[in-house]
Amino acid sequence: MVRNLTKRFGSVEAVRDLSFTVEPGQVTGFLGPNGAGKTTTLRAALGLIRPTGGEVTFDGVGYRRLAHPARMVGAVLDSNGFHRSRKARAHLRMYAAAIGMPDQRADEVLALVGLTDAANRKVGGFSLGMRQRLALATALLGDPPVLILDEPGSGLDPEGVAWLRGFLRSYAATGRTVLVSSHQLAEIAQTVDRVVIISQGAGVFEGPIGELPGGDRDEVRVRCSDPGRLAAVLLARGITEIESLPEGWLGILGASTTTVGDLARTVDVAVYGMTREHTDLEQRFLRLTVSQYRPAAPHGQPGDPPDASADPVRSEAAHPVPAQAVPAQREGDR
Amino acid sequence: MSAPGTDLPAVSPAAAPGGAWSARALRGLAVAETRKTLSTSVWWAMLIPAGLVSMVIAMITATDGRLGHSQAVALGSFGVVFAVLFGTVSASAEYRHHTIATSYLVAADRARLTVAKMAVAAAVGAGYALVTSALGIAGMLIRGAHPFAELGSVLQVSAVAVVVFALWAVLGVGFGTLVSSQVVAVVGVLLYLLIVEPILRVLAAVADLDRLGPYLPGPAAAASLEALTGEQFGGGFGVGPTWWLMLLVFLGYTVLVGLVGTATAHRRDIT
Numbered sequence: 181m182v183r184n185l186t187k188r189f190g191s192v193e194a195v196r197d198l199s200f201t202v203e204p205g206q207v208t209g210f211l212g213p214n215g216a217g218k219t220t221t222l223r224a225a226l227g228l229i230r231p232t233g234g235e236v237t238f239d240g241v242g243y244r245r246l247a248h249p250a251r252m253v254g255a256v257l258d259s260n261g262f263h264r265s266r267k268a269r270a271h272l273r274m275y276a277a278a279i280g281m282p283d284q285r286a287d288e289v290l291a292l293v294g295l296t297d298a299a300n301r302k303v304g305g306f307s308l309g310m311r312q313r314l315a316l317a318t319a320l321l322g323d324p325p326v327l328i329l330d331e332p333g334s335g336l337d338p339e340g341v342a343w344l345r346g347f348l349r350s351y352a353a354t355g356r357t358v359l360v361s362s363h364q365l366a367e368i369a370q371t372v373d374r375v376v377i378i379s380q381g382a383g384v385f386e387g388p389i390g391e392l393p394g395g396d397r398d399e400v401r402v403r404c405s406d407p408g409r410l411a412a413v414l415l416a417r418g419i420t421e422i423e424s425l426p427e428g429w430l431g432i433l434g435a436s437t438t439t440v441g442d443l444a445r446t447v448d449v450a451v452y453g454m455t456r457e458h459t460d461l462e463q464r465f466l467r468l469t470v471s472q473y474r475p476a477a478p479h480g481q482p483g484d485p486p487d488a489s490a491d492p493v494r495s496e497a498a499h500p501v502p503a504q505a506v507p508a509q510r511e512g513d514r
Numbered sequence: 515m516s517a518p519g520t521d522l523p524a525v526s527p528a529a530a531p532g533g534a535w536s537a538r539a540l541r542g543l544a545v546a547e548t549r550k551t552l553s554t555s556v557w558w559a560m561l562i563p564a565g566l567v568s569m570v571i572a573m574i575t576a577t578d579g580r581l582g583h584s585q586a587v588a589l590g591s592f593g594v595v596f597a598v599l600f601g602t603v604s605a606s607a608e609y610r611h612h613t614i615a616t617s618y619l620v621a622a623d624r625a626r627l628t629v630a631k632m633a634v635a636a637a638v639g640a641g642y643a644l645v646t647s648a649l650g651i652a653g654m655l656i657r658g659a660h661p662f663a664e665l666g667s668v669l670q671v672s673a674v675a676v677v678v679f680a681l682w683a684v685l686g687v688g689f690g691t692l693v694s695s696q697v698v699a700v701v702g703v704l705l706y707l708l709i710v711e712p713i714l715r716v717l718a719a720v721a722d723l724d725r726l727g728p729y730l731p732g733p734a735a736a737a738s739l740e741a742l743t744g745e746q747f748g749g750g751f752g753v754g755p756t757w758w759l760m761l762l763v764f765l766g767y768t769v770l771v772g773l774v775g776t777a778t779a780h781r782r783d784i785t
Contacts, residue, residue: 219785220785223615223783223784223785226619227618227619227622228615228618228619228783228784228785229783229784229785230781230783243622244622244623245622246622249619249620249622250619250620253619255619257615257616258612258615260612261611261612261613261615261616262611262612262613263553263554263607263611263613264611265554265555266553266554267553270549270553271553273549274546274549274550274553275546275616275620277542277543277545277546277549278542278543278545278546278617278620278621279542279620280538280539280542318616322620
């Protein structure tokens with residue numbers, strides 16, 4: 181459970197007053213663009229960085245106060261946490277001893293992630309995917325009821341991603357808690373039950389993935405002689421979710437092609453083309469995380485902010501026609 | 515695929531026996547640190563030069579076929595730089611190889627990890643002292659000296675060397691934990707011991723503060739051995755304080771660096 185978490189690095193506010201809850205028996209996705217504050221949040225949860233404000237607790241206890249933290253929470257943070265000249269089994273036996281697990285547990289988790297054959301090889305010779313698996317094996321040493329993974333899919337081949345997906349699902353199916361972060365919704369859409377989405381350090385959505393706003397309606401795209409006049413008449417009809425797209429196109433949510441065509445005729449706007457598009461999860465996710473209705477603020481992590489403005493999807497959507505359009509509820513969620 | 519871990523008994527962390535500072539938990543961390551040390555090469559890579567230096571110096575100084583003061587010092591004080599380097603490297607390696615995050619995840623109370631690391635480093639340092647002493651004696655025997663004629667004194671010097679080496683290694687862990695960057699920490703240790711401290715001693719002498727010189731960390735450690743050998747064999751370097759007082763001074767430095775390192779690590783963000 182995360183409550184009012186805030187973390188500043190110098191003048192950079194990486195996480196702003198973030199609160200959410202992760203439930204057992206489910207896989208929860210932790211989504212946001214690069215630099216949104218995901219890693220900072222997870223590391224704060226694990227006691228690795230000190231929050232500027234707020235707290236993160238596991239069953240009411242902060243990580244650094246847990247009697248046996250590694251038996252309560254397993255974490256996969258990055259794939260570089262290994263001494264290159266140490267063998268995989270030696271790495272695991274080292275941490276097994278540290279948390280009071282028997283040595284054989286090292287072999288069990290190696291088998292669990294499919295690294296038994298590489299047990300006596302030095303980690304320096306491992307591929308990125310193998311290091312990811314070894315990081316997961318390390319997290320599983322304590323057989324923890326809570327598993328936290330930061331971008332575990334990076335470096336895995338498609339087979340590895342599919343395997344990880346099945347693994348996380350079955351882990352949660354035993355009644356345990358899984359929190360997995362990603363900057364790509366597509367990567368975890370089939371794995372997660374719930375999502376927590378953050379953007380620029382603040383929470384923008386928390387709930388089942390099917391409840392991402394905008395999912396129940398298709399988007400109508402129209403190219404016409406006078407987008408401004410069409411937008412005005414749509415607004416007058418209470419259709420407020422309109423965005424301006426390049427080359428004179430408008431994207432309209434919550435209206436049928438018939439409605440748009442009829443309305444265009446009433447105000448003498450010529451329609452040159454119209455399509456109806458299904459808004460997929462990815463678009464709905466991007467809609468939440470883009471900053472079109474907020475001035476772009478430098479709230480990313482150091483090194484990351486250029487990503488945000490360079491993202492073509494963002495710049496495409498950065499020409500709002502009317503105010504108070506899409507994410508009204510995003511203000512409420514914060 | 516089968517559900518993971520279903521063959522294991524459910525773990526109830528809160529109900530696990532013993533607190534974070536229980537002997538059992540600390541023993542687990544000490545075992546982990548021992549495995550950490552033995553599964554990489556630093557411990558023997560530092561031991562080899564420490565032993566060789568001690569042996570060579572013993573052979574060079576054992577010229578007149580008789581065990582004297584300087585030979586006895588050779589038994590102990592020339593390998594310490596490798597003991598402090600071992601401690602420094604062992605602590606800073608966690609940052610260099612990014613294992614510190616995992617290490618702090620399993621020992622969320624970070625001071626426990628540092629204490630376990632210090633305990634293992636002390637044992638390694640003591641081992642260094644035993645090996646360098648043995649090789650120093652071997653060096654004397656090769657040159658025809660007779661260290662066993664004064665066995666009691668030799669053993670006494672070696673025993674103090676064990677303590678001094680162990681403290682140096684612990685101090686190294688404290689310093690490596692404090693600095694965290696391995697390159698900076700190792701260069702810092704060498705710069706201090708080989709350049710800064712000699713300059714400070716000279717300055718102390720110039721400023722008529724000779725008596726303060728021995729109280730710097732390096733001289734304090736060395737002086738505890740020198741003063742002892744002076745008492746045992748005669749012909750000391752004219753160091754004033756007794757060996758055990760200097761040993762206490764050095765213990766103070768070790769505790770100070772260890773506490774500062776531990777406190778710094780406690781607050782550090784691992785990003």
